[in-house]
Amino acid sequence: MSNFDKTPGWLDWYAGPSKPRLQLPAGAVDAHCHVFGPGGRFPYAPERKYTPCDASHEQLFALRDHLGFARNVIVQATCHGADNSALLDALAHSDGRARGVATVRRSVSDAELERMHALGVRGVRFNFVRRLVDFTPKDELMEIAGRIHRLGWHVVVYFEAADLPDLWDFFTALPTPVVVDHMGRPDVRQPVDGPEFSRFIRLMAEHPNVWSKVSCPERLSVAGPPALNGEAAPYRDVLPFARRLVETFPDRVLWGTDWPHPNLKDHMPDDGLLVDFIAGIAPTAQQRQALLVTNPMRLYWPEAA
């Protein structure tokens, strides 16, 4: 049980998700998900911007099995700040079936980075979304990127599409693979060929080390309909954006549930229907094999790929 009071209006993750109709390829990876606490064991960070419901690794791994995934990539959630204890505990209990993306400060020791590596961390997350984190100076981030590069890790970045012009020079100077969360958060009311998304496509086209997660339709959708009550065609407004990335960069896209879906305001999706959404963004078996198996394995389990 948590000792924390949830942020008012907090939506808890969806209990009892449906079984996906889509048959996932063998060895599929949910490459973006989180654990929250439990707060009683792994307290939420004092500097957090929200207080979630608990979402334990046992619950995450039960969802993995229910949906038909083989593996998870667990991304440090901002409500835990740079205290990666809950993430590392989840990795330690995953039987090698989870890898992690941590958040670290400049003060992190080499010994701690090595400990995290041994437990399965393969990346760090730099977050530029102002409602989630306070600003970290770019020279600090660049120093961290240089250190983790030597371990063979990569950098995951989360930002709003409107901030990409300001962040462009920093992103393109990073020495590692750079994985963009949630397609760089496009405004899906704009055309897929419009200036905003074209800029993101150009980032990926000009920089072969940049990857994208084609995730979070439930977060990006404006017109819905939501993935609830058996809806067979949810989030139609997000589809062209995700599909464009899968078609253009089939070898540099990843997919994840984003469970337990922090900070959704409108509805909490049925994760089984979210998995079915993949059939729309990656219509061929070959695209799904790359998106769900080959690409995440190359990045997170290269020794087994």
Ligand SMILES: O=C(O)c1cc(C(=O)O)oc(=O)c1
């Ligand atoms: O948009 C968000 O609110 C969000 C938050 C977090 C986090 O708090 O780490 O992670 C995500 O992937 C998305």
